Amino acid sequence: MDRDYLQPATLSCPQASRVFAEQSYVVEIPDCHKPRMGSCGIAGCINIDGSLISGSKIEKMITTMSERENGLGSGFVAYGLFPDFAEEYCMQFLFESEEAQAETEELLSHWVYMIKDEKVPTFPQRSMTPPFPLVWRYFVRPKKGTEVYIRTGLNEEDYMVRLVMSINETIPGSCCVSSGKDMAVFKGSGYAREIAKFYDISRYKGNMWLSHSRFPTNSPGWWAGSHPISILDWSVCHNGEITSYGVNRKLVEMAGYKCTLLTDSEVVTYLWDLMVRRHRLPVTATAFAMAPWYYKDIERLPDNERRLANQLRITYKEAFLNGPFSILVGRSDPVTMIALADRKKLRPLVMGVSADGNSVYAASEECAIKSVQPDAEIWATRAGNPAIVKVGEGIVRRGTEDPFLGAI
Numbered sequence: 117m118d119r120d121y122l123q124p125a126t127l128s129c130p131q132a133s134r135v136f137a138e139q140s141y142v143v144e145i146p147d148c149h150k151p152r153m154g155s156c157g158i159a160g161c162i163n164i165d166g167s168l169i170s171g172s173k174i175e176k177m178i179t180t181m182s183e184r185e186n187g188l189g190s191g192f193v194a195y196g197l198f199p200d201f202a203e204e205y206c207m208q209f210l211f212e213s214e215e216a217q218a219e220t221e222e223l224l225s226h227w228v229y230m231i232k233d234e235k236v237p238t239f240p241q242r243s244m245t246p247p248f249p250l251v252w253r254y255f256v257r258p259k260k261g262t263e264v265y266i267r268t269g270l271n272e273e274d275y276m277v278r279l280v281m282s283i284n285e286t287i288p289g290s291c292c293v294s295s296g297k298d299m300a301v302f303k304g305s306g307y308a309r310e311i312a313k314f315y316d317i318s319r320y321k322g323n324m325w326l327s328h329s330r331f332p333t334n335s336p337g338w339w340a341g342s343h344p345i346s347i348l349d350w351s352v353c354h355n356g357e358i359t360s361y362g363v364n365r366k367l368v369e370m371a372g373y374k375c376t377l378l379t380d381s382e383v384v385t386y387l388w389d390l391m392v393r394r395h396r397l398p399v400t401a402t403a404f405a406m407a408p409w410y411y412k413d414i415e416r417l418p419d420n421e422r423r424l425a426n427q428l429r430i431t432y433k434e435a436f437l438n439g440p441f442s443i444l445v446g447r448s449d450p451v452t453m454i455a456l457a458d459r460k461k462l463r464p465l466v467m468g469v470s471a472d473g474n475s476v477y478a479a480s481e482e483c484a485i486k487s488v489q490p491d492a493e494i495w496a497t498r499a500g501n502p503a504i505v506k507v508g509e510g511i512v513r514r515g516t517e518d519p520f521l522g523a524i
Contacts, residue, residue: 155331156328156330156343156480157184157328157355157480157481158353158354158355158478158479159174159181159444159479159484160324160327160479161177161475161488162323163323163324163474164473164474164475164476164505164508165508166323166507166508167474168196168322169324169475170318170320170321171319171321174192175309175312175327177479178312178484179329180481180483181480181481181483181484182307182309184355185329187337188305188330189303189304189330189332189338189342190303190304190327190330191303191304191327191342191343191344191353192301192303192311192327193294193344194299194320194324194325195323195324195446197300197322198299198300201255203257204297205258205276206253206254206298207255207292207294208236208254208300208301209292209293210293210339211250211251211290212250212289216288220283223279223282224254228254228257228258229259231256231257232255233255236251236252236253237315238315239314241310243310244304249304251315253300258272258275274372274394276348277347277348277372284377285376291340291377293340293346295347296349296350297448301351303339303343305337311342323451324451326446326453328342328344328355328444330342330343332379345377345382345385346385347385348389348393350446350447351385351445351447352384352388352443352444353443353444354384356462356463357440358384358438359438360438363436364437367390367435373386373389384437388402388445399502399504400519403502404428404500404519404520405428405431405436407500409425410459411426414429421518437458439458440458441457441462442464442465443457452505452507453478453504453505453506455467456515457497457499458499461497461500464480466481466497467494467514468486468492468495469493470489470491473510475489478503495514497516498516500519502515503515
């Protein structure tokens with residue numbers, strides 16, 4: 117193999133002052149790979165009993181929908197990956213160079229204890245467009261009691277968010293793509309089949325997988341901007357377009373988040389972290405705030421639900437996600453998969469469950485589910501109504517119930 121093919125990339129930090137370097141992770145598809153029109157694809161699977169799922173299953177699901185991508189990005193996230201380091205934060209990075217890695221490690225040394233670090237095995241594919249990043253992961257614990265920790269005045273999780281935001285904003289050529297416990301994101305610029313082979317996804321096993329294949333319409337195709345978008349244990353795979361991005365971004369940035377990934381999907385991840393973890397809203401209430409009913413429909417709700425709906429629309433009006441979307445959201449403790457479509461369901465989303473009731477699936481198309489579970493029972497969620505599945509608990513919501521079931 118030509119040595120130039122494996123040279124590290126020049127990952128430009130996505131800021132106005134240095135948006136893209138001359139050689140960057142932004143990909144131009146060669147003429148021989150020009151795509152036909154399509155749209156993003158999303159797929160997810162979870163085992164209720166917590167048993168492990170091979171990455172080959174999610175790979176088959178997402179690649180079955182190959183017509184929904186154009187080679188400008190794909191990715192996977194797995195939960196339950198590192199049982200031996202389940203209490204450590206797993207920070208996974210894309211580096212453009214060893215210099216960027218060294219600068220990042222210097223910053224990390226002041227903020228966290230590094231319990232273990234390792235290079236993530238990668239296998240560049242000839243069909244992919246080089247250069248390729250150096251992928252590395254660190255298992256860390258916050259340095260509590262130190263001057264840095266005390267000076268921030270933050271709790272442990274907000275401390276880790278601040279660290280991730282600082283790295284992604286200030287260190288050129290370094291991007292933390294995931295930072296949760298017992299989980300990791302594997303993503304890049306390429307077709308789903310290429311990214312699966314690049315990371316050899318089949319070598320990993322987790323009790324939940326989410327995946328995404330990209331067809332970006334208003335943002336560049338680059339490695340760090342591919343989905344899933346993650347912060348702490350949250351991860352989001354998004355199909356659609358968030359036309360309210362400007363308003364949503366102002367809300368999360370006022371709360372301390374930094375949007376550096378050049379994609380409208382980034383704000384969705386931060387909204388889930390802000391509203392559920394920090395504001396302690398139930399998932400159902402958060403989903404309603406993101407995809408609220410029309411006021412004329414709210415008037416038909418029972419009194420207590422109508423009051424709650426109106427309060428959510430007023431209090432979290434900046435969290436309303438305008439535009440067509442369907443999203444898969446993952447989180448841990450317990451491992452949870454959330455599937456949600458916009459309030460008009462302008463993007464497809466279907467669910468499935470195996471005959472034994474243990475394996476639950478979500479995808480843009482039924483064919484993705486049937487490709488790995490031919491006997492699956494299939495159903496469609498209602499517009500703006502979340503389906504929720506948890507390890508150890510089962511299907512909490514099918515996405516067809518009363519909008520506030522479980523919230524009040």
